Amino acid sequence: MTIVEHAGPITGVRLSGRLDVEGADAIGVRFTASMINPGLGVIVDFREVSFIASMGMRLLISTARALRQKDLKLVLFGANELVQAALTDAALDQILPCVATLDDALAQFNS
Numbered sequence: 001m002t003i004v005e006h007a008g009p010i011t012g013v014r015l016s017g018r019l020d021v022e023g024a025d026a027i028g029v030r031f032t033a034s035m036i037n038p039g040l041g042v043i044v045d046f047r048e049v050s051f052i053a054s055m056g057m058r059l060l061i062s063t064a065r066a067l068r069q070k071d072l073k074l075v076l077f078g079a080n081e082l083v084q085a086a087l088t089d090a091a092l093d094q095i096l097p098c099v100a101t102l103d104d105a106l107a108q109f110n111s
């Protein structure tokens with residue numbers, strides 16, 4: 001997990017590898033802590049995530065809900081076909097925006 005700078009008051013997080021039980025446990029506290037000062041919200045770069053399981057989805061859902069309580073957004077971008085299919089099958093794309101590119105993610109904060 002890497003924190004990424006974006007123009008404006010948006011926190012960027014780049015994830016890589018597998019978001020299964022071990023992967024979610026490995027980043028859980030750091031991922032949550034990166035949301036302490038999110039500005040307008042958080043963009044999560046999924047381009048290097050190869051797999052997501054229920055524990056990874058749970059981490060995203062709990063984070064998105066916590067941000068929503070503060071009127072902030074969590075936006076995912078760049079998921080590969082396998083990961084995007086898992087997010088869609090679990091209806092996660094109904095809970096938080098899952099878009100193709102960084103530009104699409106940044107546009108979510110202008111709408």
